[in-house]
Amino acid sequence: MKIIVCIKQVPDTQKVKVDDKTGVLIRDGIDTKMNPFDLYALETAMKIKEQINAEITVITMGPPSAKEVIKEAYALGADSGYLLTDRKFAGADVLATSFTLAQGITAIGGYDLIICGKQTTDGDTAQVGPAIAEHLAIPHVSWVVKIKDVCDKSITFMEDMLDDIAIAKMNYPCLITVDKDVFQPRLPSYRLKQQAETKTINILTLEDLAQKDSEHYGLSGSPTQVEKIFEPTSEHEVERFEQDDKNNAKLLYQKLKELKYVKELS
Amino acid sequence: MSGIVIDHNKCIKCLACIKACPFNALSLENDKIEVNAACRLCKVCIGVCPTQAISLQDVIKKVIDKNLYQGILVYVEHTDGNIHPVTYELIGKALELAKKIDQQVYCLFIGENIKEKANVLLEYGVAKVLVYDHLDLRYFRVDNYANVFESAIKKLMPNTVLVGATTTGRSLAPRVAVRFKTGLTADTTILQMRENTDLVQIRPAFGGNIMAQILTTKTRPQFATVRYKVMDAPQKVTNVTGSIEIGVVNESMLKSKIELLEVKRKEATFEISEAEVIVVAGNGVKDEKGLKLVSELAELLDGVVGMTRPMIEKGTGSYLQQIGLSGRSVKPKLIITCGVSGAIQFVAGMDKSDTIIAINSDPNAPIFKTAHYAVVSDLYEVLPLLIKQIKGEIINEL
Known part of the structure; x- marks a missing residue:
């Protein structure tokens, strides 16, 4: 079977600041790494491959330097990797990103199962995976917490459904997003890491995709616009309750009510 | 055509833009200024044009008529008809946003045997609850639910759609959102409505280190998922004026490709880092009585009990409850520390919590530097009083 794992290169730190004057994001250093949640997606693919004959392809969208994240995936055991990179892909939101990835996945050729991490650590949306499935008109299930069974026709798994846990089955082609409980990710192998350096990284640009109209990609294809970014006001002032115990208890009760942790008794 | 567009009627061919363009993306072709593929939309040319002949054309060609989209639609989150509290919070926010633009709030309720429950929503001032009730809609299956959702949107044509940012x-x-090729902003924490009906969506990114303000100005409806326990639930209204409308469920909507084999209610497994509310017992909790107070408060707040390392070492609790560098890191919405001094190893495991309330009788306890609310009191005195108030056993008058 053919498994596609969607991965993303993210900054190695969440320590970011906003330049007051320009409103531009300043990242502390330029170290990048694979989105930690993608490690679980890749591990799921590897575990499936241990059970049945499977070929694992990773795909990512990003700048040319995002090749590094594909090398990381190679060091973990991915068989082939594709980088979607084009200036026209820049500035993409959930809709345009998922569209581009769906186009890329189609361009690679056939697939049975697509696996995504539950979310990224830079965007935190958790919404690109389901959106890819919609573009591809295939079913998806998010927040898969356990793989129960896998064969060459279908996958059976446990999913988190708010208050319930469900066991469900989907035939291929389909997409799942996996939560971090699904498997413990392995460490990169030294041997694979060595090989990764020389392994081919396939590049896809707009020219390689079926939909060639640039209006669908990047900023043009994004219905949402970031109007501004700012640092949250760190209003860390300590409010002190220093009355007698009785009044402190009252003040605390009022505060919990205000914060909606206790209900108004009527 | 999106991108830089030149109005040839306004252009006086002064060539200022060609000189200013850092990418050589403009040139004079057949006596007209033209933009070539090298353009990076830096907009330098727009600024230098003396006759305002250059503009950045809207990137999405079809600018829709926003007036065709009216009202704010709230998706009702529920399990077996038991409405999830995020729904009421969304209704509260939706009512506030709708008021600003003089529009109404609708609810979309998808499930099985839910018609009765839909009436409850009307009590909060919702104008209409659109109910899709069908045996095959009993459980959430995303493909079926998306089909019904699509049908509801086509019927109501809402300006905004709010969905809880739950699993x-x-x-x-x-x-x-993809079906309508429209914008979706994830996990928003602040929402405001502009008079032109554009929804201002603010959300944290990079683990909460920055906030992004996002707009969906050219498409409708505007979709946002909204974080739980951020918005305020509304008060019930005195006279209910809204109505229930039954939506038509077609067989074509119910061809789910997800086969549910078993659905069971989640077991309450203990994972302290998952808890939204944690009450922590520290060294100041000296006996069973103190521990009981901490447990009781935790229970009343739908929370769990956490402990500092010394408490675990004394054998007071399970290591699963231990917070700090050598235990679990937690980031609950609310953490109340009782008799915790605030050693750095402990603080490092909990200082990202949304709201930190510290109770300690020592006015100089280090924990008060981390806390948002510092309660200088003996926990043995203040906790019983607090518990009684929460239980309604004493009426709170200041």
Whole structure:
């Protein structure tokens, strides 16, 4: 079977600041790494491959330097990797990103199962995976917490459904997003890491995709616009309750009510 | 055509733009200024043009008529008809946003045997609850639900759609938003409505280190998933004026490709880092009585009990409850520390919590530097009083 794992290169730190004057994001250093949640997606693919004959392809969208994240995936055991990179892909939101990835996945050729991490650590949306499935008109299930069974026709798994846990089955082609409980990710192998350096990284640009109209990609294809970014006001002032115990208890009760942790008794 | 556009009627061919362009993306072709593929939309040319002949054309060609989209639609999150509290919070926010633009609030309720429950929503001032009730809609299956959602949107044509940023909400909303090729902002924490009906969506990114303000100005409806326990639930209204409308469920909507084999209620497994509310017992909790107070408060707040390392070493609790560098890191919405001094090893495991309340009788306890609310009191005195107030056993008058 053919498994596609969607991965993303993210900054190695969440320590970011906003330049007051320009409103531009300043990242502390330029170290990048694979989105930690993608490690679980890749591990799921590897575990499936241990059970049945499977070929694992990773795909990512990003700048040319995002090749590094594909090398990381190679060091973990991915068989082939594709980088979607084009200036026209820049500035993409959930809709345009998922569209581009769906186009890329189609361009690679056939697939049975697509696996995504539950979310990224830079965007935190958790919404690109389901959106890819919609573009591809295939079913998806998010927040898969356990793989129960896998064969060459279908996958059976446990999913988190708010208050319930469900066991469900989907035939291929389909997409799942996996939560971090699904498997413990392995460490990169030294041997694979060595090989990764020389392994081919396939590049896809707009020219390689079926939909060639640039209006669908990047900023043009994004219905949402970031109007501004700012640092949250760190209003860390300590409010002190220093009355007698009785009044402190009252003040605390009022505060919990205000914060909606206790209900108004009527 | 999106991008830089030149109005040839306004252009006086002064060539200022060609000189200013850093990418050589402009040139004079057949006596007209033209833009070539080298353009990076830096907009330098727009600024230098003396006759305002250059503009950045809207990137999405079809600018829709926003007036065709009216009202704010709230998706009702529920399990077996038991409405999830995020729904009421969304209704509260939706009412506030709708008021600003003089529009109404609708609810979309998808499930089985839920008609009765829909009436409850009307009590909060919702103008209409659109109910899709069918045996095959009993359980959340994202493909079926997306089909029904799509049908509801086509029927109501709402300006805005709000969905709880829950596991199910964040699976469903993207599928539906993609169908309408419209914008979806994830996990928003602040929402405001502009008079032109554009929804200002603010959300944290990079683990909460920055906030992004996002708009969906050219398409409708505007989708946002909204974080739980951020918005305020509304008060019930005195006279209910809204109505229930039954939506038509077609067989074509129910061809789910997800086969549910078993659905069971989640077991309450203990994972302290998952808890939204944690009450922590520290060294100041000296006996069973103190521990009981901490447990009781935790229970009343739907929370769990956490402990500092010394408490675990004394054998007071399970290591699963231990917070700090050598235990679990937690980031609950609310943490109340009782008799915790605030050693750095402990603080490092909890200082990202949304709201930190510290109770300690020592006015100089280090924990008060980390806390948002510092309660200088003996926990043995203040906790019993607090518990009684929460239980309604004493009426709170200041």
